[in-house]
Amino acid sequence: MSASDLALIPFVSVQNMMRLILEIGTETCIAEIETYLEEDFRRWPLFDKTPRVASHSHEGVIELMPTSDGIEYGFKYVNGHPKNMKDGLQTVTAFGVLASVDTGYPLLFAEMTILTALRTAATSALATKYLAPKGATTMAMIGNGAQAEFQALALKTVCGIGTVRLFDVDPKATEKCARNLAGSGMTVIKCATPEEAILGAQIITTCTADKKNATVLSDNMVGAGVHINGIGGDCPGKTELHRDIVMRSDVFVEYPEQTRIEGEIQQMPEDFPITELWQVMTGDKPGRTDDAQQITLFDGVGFAIEDFSALRWLRDKVSQGRFCHMLDMVADPDDPRDLFGMVQRERERMSTA
Numbered sequence: 182m183s184a185s186d187l188a189l190i191p192f193v194s195v196q197n198m199m200r201l202i203l204e205i206g207t208e209t210c211i212a213e214i215e216t217y218l219e220e221d222f223r224r225w226p227l228f229d230k231t232p233r234v235a236s237h238s239h240e241g242v243i244e245l246m247p248t249s250d251g252i253e254y255g256f257k258y259v260n261g262h263p264k265n266m267k268d269g270l271q272t273v274t275a276f277g278v279l280a281s282v283d284t285g286y287p288l289l290f291a292e293m294t295i296l297t298a299l300r301t302a303a304t305s306a307l308a309t310k311y312l313a314p315k316g317a318t319t320m321a322m323i324g325n326g327a328q329a330e331f332q333a334l335a336l337k338t339v340c341g342i343g344t345v346r347l348f349d350v351d352p353k354a355t356e357k358c359a360r361n362l363a364g365s366g367m368t369v370i371k372c373a374t375p376e377e378a379i380l381g382a383q384i385i386t387t388c389t390a391d392k393k394n395a396t397v398l399s400d401n402m403v404g405a406g407v408h409i410n411g412i413g414g415d416c417p418g419k420t421e422l423h424r425d426i427v428m429r430s431d432v433f434v435e436y437p438e439q440t441r442i443e444g445e446i447q448q449m450p451e452d453f454p455i456t457e458l459w460q461v462m463t464g465d466k467p468g469r470t471d472d473a474q475q476i477t478l479f480d481g482v483g484f485a486i487e488d489f490s491a492l493r494w495l496r497d498k499v500s501q502g503r504f505c506h507m508l509d510m511v512a513d514p515d516d517p518r519d520l521f522g523m524v525q526r527e528r529e530r531m532s533t534a
């Protein structure tokens with residue numbers, strides 16, 4: 182029996198995701214995802230929201246991230262294992278599903294390791310667009326691992342950043358990142374210390390991986406008038422910034438119930454003041470109010486709605502049947518109550534084949 186149309190669901194493999202990115206261009210992908218993100222941030226209240234479901238182990242975490250806008254439902258499976266890299270494995274891998282709320286049938290299956298890098302970069306760019314001081318030209322990129330190039334290109338394409346100053350505790354990571362960004366149109370400067378990297382930068386993005394409360398930036402390193410994207414602190418017991426920086430900053434978050442568990446603000450009291458990023462976009466709450474004195478911190482941990490936006494974007498990209506193949510994923514018996522009979526008929530079909 183060949184699978185019916187209803188049984189077949191588009192699947193975007195890693196290979197197809199790479200083909201899509203190479204055809205459209207990384208920066209265009211990020212810029213397009215950023216517009217889907219902004220659309221969804223602006224209708225934030227109507228989404229189902231819950232802190233992600235995390236299964237922690239000594240070595241890392243495996244998380245499920247569900248949400249719905251009432252029409253479609255999405256979830257992502259993602260891990261975070263900082264020790265993986267030294268074993269030749271990635272710190273973060275992911276896949277996800279978009280489904281119809283009306284029928285519960287899946288609409289799309291996708292690799293989301295690369296898609297997560299695109300959406301995380303697009304989210305940083307979206308936050309930076311609203312929070313960075315006017316006229317920002319230079320960013321520091323602390324942590325030059327898998328996410329780093331995407332983060333830099335996102336700020337170039339969405340926010341017009343021209344210079345990126347790179348630092349990683351492992352110089353090989355910085356070499357890799359500089360090599361990959363050569364020809365991007367950005368001025369790329371390799372730095373030997375985090376202090377050197379943040380020199381003259383109006384935007385500081387930290388995207389490091391360590392399973393501990395690290396101090397990637399200490400208080401005396403951060404002057405007034407900067408915007409920080411703190412991306413790597415995204416788990417209980419895993420932060421990047423000294424708490425005094427958080428104390429001096431106006432902090433913007435995705436979903437407070439999740440960020441208070443996972444973000445930089447896990448170091449702060451439960452009632453530490455924060456602003457939800459979506460409210461800045463709708464104009465309900467102020468973002469940056471002073472270019473010279475204020476430190477803004479986007480305490481980004483990654484929220485399910487961002488993956489939902491990315492999956493929506495991807496679904497629209499593959500709607501013409503390109504960059505995907507069809508998987509036989511949904512059992513589709515002729516009589517919906519006769520699932521058992523469908524299996525039996527397959528046995529008969531196999532024995533006569």
Ligand SMILES: NC(=O)c1ccc[n+]([C@@H]2O[C@H](COP(=O)([O-])OP(=O)(O)OC[C@H]3O[C@@H](n4cnc5c(N)ncnc54)[C@H](O)[C@@H]3O)[C@@H](O)[C@H]2O)c1
Pocket residue numbers: 261263266272273297301323324325326327328329348349350351354388389390391395396397411412413414415481482483484
């Ligand atoms: N907020 C989000 O939405 C989101 C999304 C994806 C990944 N992440 C997080 O971002 C982090 C980076 O992810 P990745 O896939 O790039 O990981 P990765 O392992 O590929 O890269 C991390 C880099 O950080 C460097 N590093 C570690 N400690 C450092 C320090 N103190 N100073 C400077 N560099 C340091 C490592 O040498 C490595 O090159 C992870 O912690 C991951 O969980 C967050």
